[in-house]
Amino acid sequence: MKLLHLDSSILGDASASRQLTRDVVNAWRAADPAVQVSYRDLAADSLPPLSGGSLAANGTPAELRDAAQRHEAGLSDAIMGEFLAADAVVIGAPMYNFSVPSQLKAWIDRIAVAGKTFRYGANGPEGLVGGKQVVIVSTAGGKHAGQPSGQAHEDYLKFVLGFLGITDIKVIRAEGLAMGPEAREAAFAAARGQIADAFDTAAA
Numbered sequence: 001m002k003l004l005h006l007d008s009s010i011l012g013d014a015s016a017s018r019q020l021t022r023d024v025v026n027a028w029r030a031a032d033p034a035v036q037v038s039y040r041d042l043a044a045d046s047l048p049p050l051s052g053g054s055l056a057a058n059g060t061p062a063e064l065r066d067a068a069q070r071h072e073a074g075l076s077d078a079i080m081g082e083f084l085a086a087d088a089v090v091i092g093a094p095m096y097n098f099s100v101p102s103q104l105k106a107w108i109d110r111i112a113v114a115g116k117t118f119r120y121g122a123n124g125p126e127g128l129v130g131g132k133q134v135v136i137v138s139t140a141g142g143k144h145a146g147q148p149s150g151q152a153h154e155d156y157l158k159f160v161l162g163f164l165g166i167t168d169i170k171v172i173r174a175e176g177l178a179m180g181p182e183a184r185e186a187a188f189a190a191a192r193g194q195i196a197d198a199f200d201t202a203a204a
Contacts, residue, residue: 001035003028004086008042008104009094009139016177017092017139020191024090024135024172027199038082042103047075049102050109079110083117088133091157095140099152108160117164127165134161134169135198137191141178170198 005025009015029035048054057069058076065073083089093100100108111117117129136157144150158169174191176183 001032002085002087003035003037004082004089005037005039006042006089006104006107007040007092008101008107009092010043010101010103011094015092015094016174016188017094017137020137020139020172020174020188020195021090021092023192023195024137027195028088028090031199038086040082040107042107043101046103047079047106047110048072049106076110079107080113080116083111084129086132088135090135090137092137093139093153093157095138095144095150095153098144098149100157112160112164125163127163130165130167132166132168134166136169136171138171138173138175139177140175143175143179145173145175172198 003025005021007015007018007021009017011018025037029037053068054072054076057065057072060069060073062070062073091104093104096102099105114120118125118127120126136154138145138154138157140150140153142149145154154171154173158171161169172191172194174187176187178184
């Protein structure tokens with residue numbers, strides 16, 4: 001089992017999502033000591049947003065690329081390779097301004113690629129990376145799950161992953177984190193209970 005662990009919060013050690021993705025990965029290791037974990041910090045090592053240069057680099061034969069295009073294509077290949085090699089992905093997804101961090105969106109733009117992770121056929125789109133497991137660690141200062149204000153956050157992530165063919169998606173949620181110390185403590189306790197339940201089930 002190969003597990004890709006992604007963090008996207010800009011808050012470093014103060015990040016709730018980072019604490020909880022770490023808890024998820026530790027629980028996964030406890031349930032499956034043979035799991036191989038690779039880690040990418042999308043905030044500390046941020047990806048440039050997708051651009052015309054990105055598309056030009058990927059569309060240019062390798063032998064004709066200039067230095068900038070080689071760098072751009074190499075970055076895209078590395079991100080895609082990590083994702084395709086992973087059997088499971090843990091995604092730290094704090095809510096920023098009712099959506100996912102731009103750092104996480106930049107990663108999504110590198111892995112949602114026609115012909116590699118999805119394709120269009122006579123019957124419409126077809127995801128090509130089904131079979132992966134994904135755990136989304138969703139954190140927010142307010143309470144947005146199931147509300148219109150959450151549609152560009154959790155709902156967006158579940159939609160785009162489903163578009164790629166991934167159906168085994170679990171959400172570990174801690175919300176209301178900015179609504180006072182008691183609410184924050186309760187949110188962490190609820191999320192850690194969800195983690196315990198998820199990996200008790202996985203180990204059963």
